[in-house]
Amino acid sequence: MSKKPIIVFEGIEGSGKSHHIKIVSRYFDKNKVKYLKIREPGGSLNSEKIRKLILNKKSNFNVKTDLLLYLAARSENINLIKKYYKKRVILIDRFIDSTIAYQHYGMGVDIKIINLINKYLLKNIKVNFT
Template sequence: MYKKIIVFEGIDGSGKTFHLNEVSKYLNKKKVRFVKFREPGGTINSEIIRNIILTNKSTFKKKTDLLLYLAARNENYENLIKPNINKKVILIDRFIDSTMAYQHYGFSINKNIINTLNNFVLGNLKPNFTFFHYVPIKYIKQNISGEKNKYDKFNKKFYKNVQDGFIKILKKKTNKLIIDSSKTKKYNVEIIKNKINKILNIHD
């Protein structure tokens, strides 16, 4: 069985976290060893940074947020990715594509700076596969759930720009699957499970 880094990407309310959790249940059932975490967040230190970034009281500038995201990622890389790579499947809720989509396409930070920082933290590390959860325009911002954070105040146009950014990023990748979030959860769970079986060589 291949040990892979599998990432779940998409704008807020796209269903990515739900499907990551469904995959983790499935891997447990199949007795596949894995580690999962979210970004920002993951380790204790990264969760502290997450709370600093996303609090509604935050007045940090966009460049400060970027540096905090990368600081949280470094903690995850050192404490979660490096110890488990080639030993366990690694499931990540948001990763480097989210940084580019939100910070560059959403907030217009120079993409070369973002790439340089990611390379500084991760070296040549890249995900093996990405599930991207696409939200049809009319549904953007309709399905955001959970505790509200400062990103919830951004308008529909912001999220459309971010999603368009994801699409531009993913055009260059072959190791991806686009999930239509307007389909039923049951339908998408089956599609993702079937792809997971192929990626990890699991026999159902």
């Protein structure tokens, strides 16, 4: 396993994901560990633009558009992740498991589609801890 893992924090709203990421970030800052912290949707500049669109209360996207917007936000983050993969610890607030939970189990999107697109986007990037 890499000494620079990808660590994903998953959970429902209010479960403490952001809180725990803050604690880990403070520890890394204190110990001078280089890391990248992103969230989904959001993280990179373009992904943050997509986040605003998704979370806009006036938006009313159909299930397929919703999935594709979340995966578009992920696609924008992949370049950032690739840049630091195995060079820095990467902390992610929500990732693949959230997509499966919300879009597949919550909205009924075919899991094969979700897995196919994630495989296409991530290629050889592997999450070490969730």
